[in-house]
Amino acid sequence: MTLAVIGSGFGRTGTLSLKNALERLDFGPRHHMEEVFCDPDQVPHWQAAAAGEAVDWNRVFAGYRAQVDWPGAHVWRELAAAFPDAKVVHNVRLEESWWKSFSATIALFLTRYPGMDLPPHIRAMSDAAAAIIARQTCDGLYAERDAALAAYRKRTEDVRAAIPRERLLVFDVAEGWEPLCRFLGVPVPAEPFPHHNTTVQFWEHFGAERT
Numbered sequence: 001m002t003l004a005v006i007g008s009g010f011g012r013t014g015t016l017s018l019k020n021a022l023e024r025l026d027f028g029p030r031h032h033m034e035e036v037f038c039d040p041d042q043v044p045h046w047q048a049a050a051a052g053e054a055v056d057w058n059r060v061f062a063g064y065r066a067q068v069d070w071p072g073a074h075v076w077r078e079l080a081a082a083f084p085d086a087k088v089v090h091n092v093r094l095e096e097s098w099w100k101s102f103s104a105t106i107a108l109f110l111t112r113y114p115g116m117d118l119p120p121h122i123r124a125m126s127d128a129a130a131a132i133i134a135r136q137t138c139d140g141l142y143a144e145r146d147a148a149l150a151a152y153r154k155r156t157e158d159v160r161a162a163i164p165r166e167r168l169l170v171f172d173v174a175e176g177w178e179p180l181c182r183f184l185g186v187p188v189p190a191e192p193f194p195h196h197n198t199t200v201q202f203w204e205h206f207g208a209e210r211t
Contacts, residue, residue, distance in 0.1 A: 002085075003066065004066060005065065008073050008090045008155070009068075009089070012093075013093050015069035016068075017173045018171070022068070024191075025180075030065070030066040032068055043125045046132075049128070049132070050136070057083070068091070074132045074137065076088070089183070095153075098149075103145070106142075107143050109126075139151075173195065
């Protein structure tokens with residue numbers, strides 16, 4: 001088994017919804033930050049990636065057919081090269097909607113997690129995520145609206161410039177099944193497209209509430 005789908009979009013663009021949609025379309029198992037937090041053995045790979053060290057991506061994604069969300073989205077270029085037959089799905093949403101969600105979840109978590117009571121492997125992964133998202137992606141300005149939105153726009157521009165049109169789907173989960181299924185060459189399911197991961201659900205993963 002090898003990766004068939006690479007997700008290059010930022011977190012809070014509907015990546016969990018895409019993850020569940022891909023599972024329904026038989027593109028599973030899917031790699032997402034949820035899997036990393038649940039698997040301590042994954043953490044060293046992402047510590048190495050955050051440090052700019054060489055990583056064996058075949059080993060990281062052994063047993064997975066799809067990858068969405070951070071931390072994998074951070075290394076979309078490397079994954080596109082390592083898995084040349086995989087298609088790239090780049091999640092987007094309206095900028096203000098993304099910023100509202102990101103600022104209330106990931107950005108706030110990156111500010112708060114040093115003082116939270118977290119299991120050791122989740123704290124270690126949070127440190128790696130802070131390096132990847134806060135410093136390397138947002139130049140340390142992840143909590144500032146204009147800077148975060150600039151990084152958000154740049155990712156879409158970079159992906160569009162680097163990935164051939166026939167290999168790329170720029171996708172808003174609000175569009176539902178049709179564009180995703182057409183791109184992947186699979187039938188459209190009869191049930192509604194899955195929509196998950198509200199702000200409340202995000203904080204429940206850490207046994208905390210937003211304050």
